[in-house]
Amino acid sequence: MIQEQIQALTTLLPEYVQLVAVSKTKPIEDIQIAYNAGQRVFGENKAQELVEKQSVLPKDILWHFIGHLQTNKVKYIAPFVHLIHSIDSEKILIEVNKEAKKNNRTISCLLQFHIAQEESKFGFSFEEVKEMIESERFIQYSNIQIIGIMGMASFTENEELIREEFQTLHDYFHVLKSHYFKFNTEFKEISMGMSGDYKIAIEQGSTMIRLGSTIFGSR
Numbered sequence: 001m002i003q004e005q006i007q008a009l010t011t012l013l014p015e016y017v018q019l020v021a022v023s024k025t026k027p028i029e030d031i032q033i034a035y036n037a038g039q040r041v042f043g044e045n046k047a048q049e050l051v052e053k054q055s056v057l058p059k060d061i062l063w064h065f066i067g068h069l070q071t072n073k074v075k076y077i078a079p080f081v082h083l084i085h086s087i088d089s090e091k092i093l094i095e096v097n098k099e100a101k102k103n104n105r106t107i108s109c110l111l112q113f114h115i116a117q118e119e120s121k122f123g124f125s126f127e128e129v130k131e132m133i134e135s136e137r138f139i140q141y142s143n144i145q146i147i148g149i150m151g152m153a154s155f156t157e158n159e160e161l162i163r164e165e166f167q168t169l170h171d172y173f174h175v176l177k178s179h180y181f182k183f184n185t186e187f188k189e190i191s192m193g194m195s196g197d198y199k200i201a202i203e204q205g206s207t208m209i210r211l212g213s214t215i216f217g218s219r
């Protein structure tokens with residue numbers, strides 16, 4: 001099942017769309033099956049769970065952090081995390097920069113935007129990001145590299161709403177790219193799309209989809 005899903009997705013997805021296998025709550029054995037099927041990029045949303053899994057699984061796995069990150073947890077993942085999708089405040093960005101420096105690393109990050117209608121989802125507004133990037137503080141964050149943006153659409157059956165929200169995220173990407181990252185070739189990722197909405201996300205220009213239940217079954 002897991003193996004078949006990985007193979008089907010690998011064949012189906014356009015080559016410019018990266019598949020992040022979201023393995024949160026799933027056991028080591030499931031991740032190993034996906035790994036044996038060729039999957040190397042995995043996403044987790046809890047620092048402690050990520051650290052435990054990373055310590056026992058193959059070292060060439062690229063671990064992505066996709067959940068809301070608390071400042072006091074950054075130190076645990078900073079030595080090895082490959083990409084943090086969920087930078088949702090300047091406070092967390094500062095902490096990631098600090099821990100990256102301690103580890104002598106540059107950590108790749110995505111800025112998470114709030115695009116959904118639900119109150120509960122974390123993320124920046126466009127104005128907040130603009131203010132942060134234009135501030136003099138921003139250049140001090142030299143141990144992080146912003147390689148794109150991330151967002152989650154509303155949890156709804158309304159496909160038109162989902163499409164509009166992903167389109168908004170895509171628009172944000174283009175405005176940021178042309179204003180602030182024009183000559184930065186690393187700034188190129190739009191992480192959008194989960195099991196329920198990844199097809200719409202790809203239509204709207206996603207470069208990274210985060211799939212859990214499609215690959216591993218329901219949680």
Ligand SMILES: *Cc1c(COP(=O)(O)O)cnc(C)c1O
Nearest residue numbers: 022045066194195210211212213
């Ligand atoms: C759990 C999770 C996913 C994967 O969700 P599925 O619906 O199982 O594909 C993707 N992104 C984030 C941020 C998540 O927390």
